[in-house]
Amino acid sequence: MNHSTQRDAILAELRSLTCHPTADELHARLRNRMPRLSLGTVYRNLELLAEHRVILKLATAGSQKRFDGNADPHHHMRCDSCGRIRDMHGMPHDGELEAVLVKILASTGCHAYQLELAGVCDECRGKAVQRTNRTKRGGEKNGG
Amino acid sequence: MNHSTQRDAILAELRSLTCHPTADELHARLRNRMPRLSLGTVYRNLELLAEHRVILKLATAGSQKRFDGNADPHHHMRCDSCGRIRDMHGMPHDGELEAVLVKILASTGCHAYQLELAGVCDECRGKAVQRTNRTKRGGEKNGG
DNA sequence: TCGATAAAGATAACTATTATCATCATAAAA
DNA sequence: TTTTATGATGATAATAGTTATCTTTATCGA
Numbered sequence: 001m002n003h004s005t006q007r008d009a010i011l012a013e014l015r016s017l018t019c020h021p022t023a024d025e026l027h028a029r030l031r032n033r034m035p036r037l038s039l040g041t042v043y044r045n046l047e048l049l050a051e052h053r054v055i056l057k058l059a060t061a062g063s064q065k066r067f068d069g070n071a072d073p074h075h076h077m078r079c080d081s082c083g084r085i086r087d088m089h090g091m092p093h094d095g096e097l098e099a100v101l102v103k104i105l106a107s108t109g110c111h112a113y114q115l116e117l118a119g120v121c122d123e124c125r126g127k128a129v130q131r132t133n134r135t136k137r138g139g140e141k142n143g144g
Numbered sequence: 145m146n147h148s149t150q151r152d153a154i155l156a157e158l159r160s161l162t163c164h165p166t167a168d169e170l171h172a173r174l175r176n177r178m179p180r181l182s183l184g185t186v187y188r189n190l191e192l193l194a195e196h197r198v199i200l201k202l203a204t205a206g207s208q209k210r211f212d213g214n215a216d217p218h219h220h221m222r223c224d225s226c227g228r229i230r231d232m233h234g235m236p237h238d239g240e241l242e243a244v245l246v247k248i249l250a251s252t253g254c255h256a257y258q259l260e261l262a263g264v265c266d267e268c269r270g271k272a273v274q275r276t277n278r279t280k281r282g283g284e285k286n287g288g
Numbered sequence: 289t290c291g292a293t294a295a296a297g298a299t300a301a302c303t304a305t306t307a308t309c310a311t312c313a314t315a316a317a318a
Numbered sequence: 319t320t321t322t323a324t325g326a327t328g329a330t331a332a333t334a335g336t337t338a339t340c341t342t343t344a345t346c347g348a
Contacts, residue, residue, distance in 0.1 A: 002314055002325050023305085038328040043305065045326095059205040059222075059260045063336075064304065077254065078203070092251040097244045100237055107236040110221065110263030116203040119254030146294050146345055167336080182297045187336065189295090207305075208335070 001052065006037060007045045014046075014055060015069035020076075020085050022064040059114045060085060073101070077117040081124035088117065145196065150181060151189045158190075158199060159213035164220075164229045166208040203258040204229060217245070221261040225268035232261065 013030055014021065021029075027042045046067050050057040056068040060078060066085065075088040075097075088094070101113055157174055158165065165173075171186045190211050194201040200212040204222060210229060219232040219241075232238075245257055 004313075004326055006327070036328070038330095040306080040329080041327055047306095057205050059203050059258075061201050061203040061209075061258075063209075065205075065207075077252070088252075091248060093244055093247050097241075097248065100241045100244055103237050104235060104241065104261070108221070108232075108261060108263060109269075110261040112262040114203075114205075114260045114262075116258045116260075117248070117252060117254040118256040118258075119252060125253075148295055148344075150296065180297070182299095184298080184337080185296055191337095 001048065006034070006041050007049075009034060009037075010042055010045045011049060011054065011069070014067060017069065018087065020058055020066040020068050022066055024064075026067075056112075056114075058085070060116060073113050075115040075117065077119065077121065079121035079124055080118060081120050084121065085116075086121060145192065150178070150185050151193075153178060153181075154186060154189045155193060155198065155213070158211060161213065162231065164202055164210040164212050166210055168208075170211075197256075200256075200258075202229070204260060205262075217257050219259045219261065221263065221265065223265035223268055224262060225264050228265060229260075230265060 009030055010026060013026055023042045023046055024039060026046070027037065027039045030037050030042070046055070046057070046065075049055045050067065053071055056071050058066045058068055058076065060066055060076070062078075062083065062085075070087075075091065075094075076085050077088050078085050091097075097115075101115075105111070105113065153174055154170060157170055167186045167190055168183060170190070171181065171183045174181050174186070190199070190201070190209075193199045194211065197215055200215050202210040202212055202220065204210055204220070206222075206227065206229075214231075219235065219238075220229050221232050222229050235241075241259075245259075249255070249257065
C-alpha cells in the first residue's frame, strides 16, 4: 500500500469527525479542498483502510455503508426516529460490558465486536414530547 | 396490516431457517411453491415485518440486507473468510453478557441490541489449516 | 355481495457500489 | 538523476440491490 495524498486526506478527514459518514459524505467534504477527488477513490480507500483495520466499517442496518475513524471497538446507538448513529461513550455499565466482551473475544478467537443499540435518541424524544403524532421523519438522511 | 398468503409464507419460511437469508435467497426458496411470488413482495414484507418488530433486520457490515426470523435479541458472528453470519448460542460468558445488556437496555431506554463479532469461523479455520495460503474465498456469497 | 382498502405482481427507476481503463504518482533500482 | 515496475487516481461505464409505480387481485368489515 503506497502513500497517496488522497488516502491521507480521506483518513485525516474521517478521523477529524466524531460522526460516521458515508463515502459520498466524505467526498462532499473533501471536494472543497480537492476538487478533482473522485468518489471512486473515496470508496476504494475506505474499503482498503477497513481491510487493513485502520478504520472501522460499521455493521449497521441502514442502506449505506458507514465508516468510523476510530478502529477501537466501541458501541453505537441507532435512533429509530432520525436514523442517526451515535457513539455510546460513558454509557452506564460500560466498564462491566467491556470486561465481558474482552473475555468473549479471548475465548472465541474473534478480533472485534460491534454492538448496535436501537431506540429513540434524547434529541428525538424531546421533539416527540413537544409535537406528538406528526408524520414520521425519514430514516437515513443524517447518519451522525 | 391485512393478512396475506404471501406474507404468511415469507414469515414461515424465514422462521424455519436458522440462517439469515437475504430477500432474494428467500424469494428463490419460496418460488418453488409459489412461482408467481414477486421479489418486490418479499422486500416489501420483510421491511414491513421488521418495522413491526416481528422479525429482525440485521445490523451487518455486508452489502446485502439480511433478516432473522428470531426477533429476540441475540448475538451474531460474521466470518472474515466466508462471510457467513452465525448465531452465537451457548457462547462462553453468554449469561454474564446478557445480564449486562439487560441492564444497559433498561438504563438507556433502548429496545434492542445487536452484537456482531468478527473473526474466522471454526469451519474456515479448519480449511485454513488443511490448505494454507490459497486464494481467499469470496466474501458475501453464503450468508449463513 | 358490495365497497373500501391493502397487498400482490410486473416492471421501471433509482441509488449505492464496483469494475474498467487510460493516465499520473510513487518508490526502489540502476 | 533517469529508468522501470507498480500502485493509485480520475472519469466513466456497468452492476447489483433496493425502492417506487401502477394496474390487478385479495382481504375484510358493513
